[in-house]
Amino acid sequence: MKNMKYLILRRITQITLLFLYFAGNAWGWSILQGDISTSLLFNKIPLSDPFALLQILATGALVGANVVVGAVIITLFYGLIGGRAFCSWVCPVNMVTDLATWLRRKLLIDKVEPKIWMSRNIRYYMIALALIVSAISGLAAFEVVSPISILNRNIVFGLGSGLGLIGAIFIFDLFVVKNGWCGHICPLGGFYSLIGKFSLFKVKHDHQKCTLCMRCKEVCPESQVLKMIGKSSITVNSGECTNCGRCIDVCNDDALFFTISKYIKENKESK
Amino acid sequence: MGGKEKEKITPRRRFFTDLAHHIGLGAMGVLLWAGYTSKAKSSPLTLRPPAALDEEDFLKTCIKCGLCAEACQNRPQNKDVNGKQLPGTLKMAKAGDNVTIGTPFFIPRDVPCYMCDDIPCTKACPTEALDITRVTNPKTKELDIKMMRMGVAVVDVHSCIAFWGLQCDACYRACPLLDEAIKLVYNRNSRTGKHAFLEPKVDPDVCTGCGLCEKACVTEKPAIFVLPREVALGKVGAHYVRGWDKKDQQRVKERNLNDITTHDERSKKKPIDYLNSNSLGL
Numbered sequence: 001m002k003n004m005k006y007l008i009l010r011r012i013t014q015i016t017l018l019f020l021y022f023a024g025n026a027w028g029w030s031i032l033q034g035d036i037s038t039s040l041l042f043n044k045i046p047l048s049d050p051f052a053l054l055q056i057l058a059t060g061a062l063v064g065a066n067v068v069v070g071a072v073i074i075t076l077f078y079g080l081i082g083g084r085a086f087c088s089w090v091c092p093v094n095m096v097t098d099l100a101t102w103l104r105r106k107l108l109i110d111k112v113e114p115k116i117w118m119s120r121n122i123r124y125y126m127i128a129l130a131l132i133v134s135a136i137s138g139l140a141a142f143e144v145v146s147p148i149s150i151l152n153r154n155i156v157f158g159l160g161s162g163l164g165l166i167g168a169i170f171i172f173d174l175f176v177v178k179n180g181w182c183g184h185i186c187p188l189g190g191f192y193s194l195i196g197k198f199s200l201f202k203v204k205h206d207h208q209k210c211t212l213c214m215r216c217k218e219v220c221p222e223s224q225v226l227k228m229i230g231k232s233s234i235t236v237n238s239g240e241c242t243n244c245g246r247c248i249d250v251c252n253d254d255a256l257f258f259t260i261s262k263y264i265k266e267n268k269e270s271k
Numbered sequence: 272m273g274g275k276e277k278e279k280i281t282p283r284r285r286f287f288t289d290l291a292h293h294i295g296l297g298a299m300g301v302l303l304w305a306g307y308t309s310k311a312k313s314s315p316l317t318l319r320p321p322a323a324l325d326e327e328d329f330l331k332t333c334i335k336c337g338l339c340a341e342a343c344q345n346r347p348q349n350k351d352v353n354g355k356q357l358p359g360t361l362k363m364a365k366a367g368d369n370v371t372i373g374t375p376f377f378i379p380r381d382v383p384c385y386m387c388d389d390i391p392c393t394k395a396c397p398t399e400a401l402d403i404t405r406v407t408n409p410k411t412k413e414l415d416i417k418m419m420r421m422g423v424a425v426v427d428v429h430s431c432i433a434f435w436g437l438q439c440d441a442c443y444r445a446c447p448l449l450d451e452a453i454k455l456v457y458n459r460n461s462r463t464g465k466h467a468f469l470e471p472k473v474d475p476d477v478c479t480g481c482g483l484c485e486k487a488c489v490t491e492k493p494a495i496f497v498l499p500r501e502v503a504l505g506k507v508g509a510h511y512v513r514g515w516d517k518k519d520q521q522r523v524k525e526r527n528l529n530d531i532t533t534h535d536e537r538s539k540k541k542p543i544d545y546l547n548s549n550s551l552g553l
Binding site for chain 1: 296297300301304305307308309311312327328330331332334335336337338340341344345356362363365366371372373395396397398399
C-alpha cells in the first residue's frame with residue numbers, strides 16, 4: 001500500500017465527485033449539481049467545461065453569463081494546479097483506461113504484440129477539428145461523441161445505452177495502443193495540456209537520488225514527459241503531465257516529488 | 272546491383288507531401304465527424320423544456336449539463352403523498368432516444384409538465400438555451416409560465432371518444448388553462464337525436480404544450496397528444512388578409528410592396544382592369 005498513496009487519493013476524489021453528482025440528481029443534494037460539462041457548486045458557484053464552451057461559441061451561439069463565469073473559474077483553477085489534473089483526478093474515463101493499461105501490463109501485451117505507433121499530437125488536431133466541425137454542423141461536436149460526458153451522464157442520470165463507446169475505448173487501450181485514448185486522441189486532454197503548461201504544481205526529479213530503475217517511465221501514461229529521468233534535476237514542465245503522481249508512488253528512491261512553482265527560476269539555475 | 276537510384280526527397284518536396292498528408296487527414300476527420308454529427312440531431316418530434324430556444328439555436332447553445340432536469344425532479348412539490356420523490360418531467364437523452372445525446376426533453380404521456388409558477392428548470396440553465404425572457408411578462412417583469420410554447424395539443428377526432436358521443440371531458444378538466452386552451456364545443460348528436468357531442472377543441476394561441484391532457488386521456492393510446500408547434504401548425508403567410516380585422520388592415524397599409532418578392536413580375540395593371548378584361552372567361 002505504501003506505493004499507492006496518490007493512486008488511492010485519486011480514486012477517492014474521482015468516485016466522491018461522481019457520487020456527489022449522482023446525489024445531486026437523485027436526492028437533490030446541493031453540494032455538486034449538474035454534470036461534468038457544467039456544475040453548480042453549493043447551489044451558487046458555476047463550474048463549466050471551457051472546451052465545451054469554446055465549441056458552443058464556435059457554433060455561433062450566444063450564451064448566458066453563468067456558463068462564461070464557470071468556464072473562467074475552471075480555466076483558472078486548472079491553470080493553477082495543472083490542467084491535466086482534471087484527467088487523472090476527476091475524469092471518469094481515466095478509471096477505465098487505467099484499468100486497461102494495468103491489464104495490458106499484466107498480460108504482457110507490450111512484450112508480445114507488435115507496437116502500433118500513433119502520434120501523441122493527434123489530440124491537438126482533434127481540438128481544431130472539434131471547433132471546425134462545431135462551426136459547420138451547428139452542434140458542439142465533441143460533446144455529442146465525448147465518452148467522458150457519456151460515462152458521466154450514465155452515472156448521474158441513470159444507466160442507458162452509449163456504454164458501448166466506453167467498452168470500445170477500453171479494448172482500444174488494452175489491445176491497440178497503450179494509453180491510446182487519454183494519451184493520444186482525447187481533445188479535452190489536449191486542451192487541458194495547453195491550459196496547464198504554466199501551472200504551479202509540478203513533479204520534480206532529483207537525479208542524484210535516481211537509481212535508473214525506470215519504474216516511473218513504466219507506469220507513466222505520458223512517459224515522454226519524463227525525459228529528464230536520471231539526467232537532470234528539473235521539474236516536469238510539459239503540460240501533458242497529468243499530475244497523477246503515479247511516478248512518485250512507484251519511485252523507491254525519493255527521486256520524484258511534487259513541488260510548487262518557482263520552477264522557472266530553478267530550471268534556469270540547473271542549466 | 273544496377274538498381275534504380277534512390278529517389279531524392281528534397282526539403283521542398285517533403286514540405287508539400289507533409290502538407291498534403293496533414294490536410295488529407297484533417298479533411299477525413301472533418302468528413303467523418305461532421306457526417307456523424309449531422310445524424311446526431313434530434314427527431315423533429317422532440318419536445319423541449321419550457322422557454323427553450325428554437326431547436327437549431329437550442330442545439331447550438333445547450334451544454335448538456337442536466338441542471339434543468341435536476342431542478343425539475345428535485346423541486347419541493349414533486350413528491351407523492353408519502354413524501355417520496357417522483358420522477359421529473361425532463362429527461363436527459365441517451366443514445367437510442369432519437370434525441371441529440373445529453374439534451375433535455377420530455378414525453379408528456381410518461382410525465383407531463385406541471386407548469387410550475389417559479390419555472391425552476393429555466394432558471395437553472397447556465398447557457399440560456401432555456402431563455403427566461405421567453406417566459407417573462409415584458410410589462411410586469413414577472414415570470415409567466417403561460418407564455419411558454421413547448422408544443423401544441425392535437426386531437427385525433429377518430430379515436431377521441433367524445434366525438435363518438437360519449438361524455439368524456441378528461442382532457443378539458445386536466446388542462447391547467449381550463450376552458451382557455453381546451454374548450455368544449457357542443458354539437459347535436461344526430462344519431463340519437465336527443466344528445467350532444469362535447470367535443471374538445473384546442474386553441475393553439477393559448478395551449479402551452481404541457482401535455483397534462485395527453486397524460487389524462489382515457490383511451491389506450493392518447494387521442495389528444497402534444498406535438499412540436501413547427502410540426503403541428505401551418506402558416507398562413509402574409510398575403511392573406513383578414514378584412515374584418517383592424518390590425519390586419521393596418522398591416523396591409525403599412526407594408527412596402529418593394530419588400531415583397533413574387534414569383535412572376537408584378538402586374539402593372541389595377542385589379543379593376545382585370546375584372547373589366549375578358550380574362551374571366553365570362
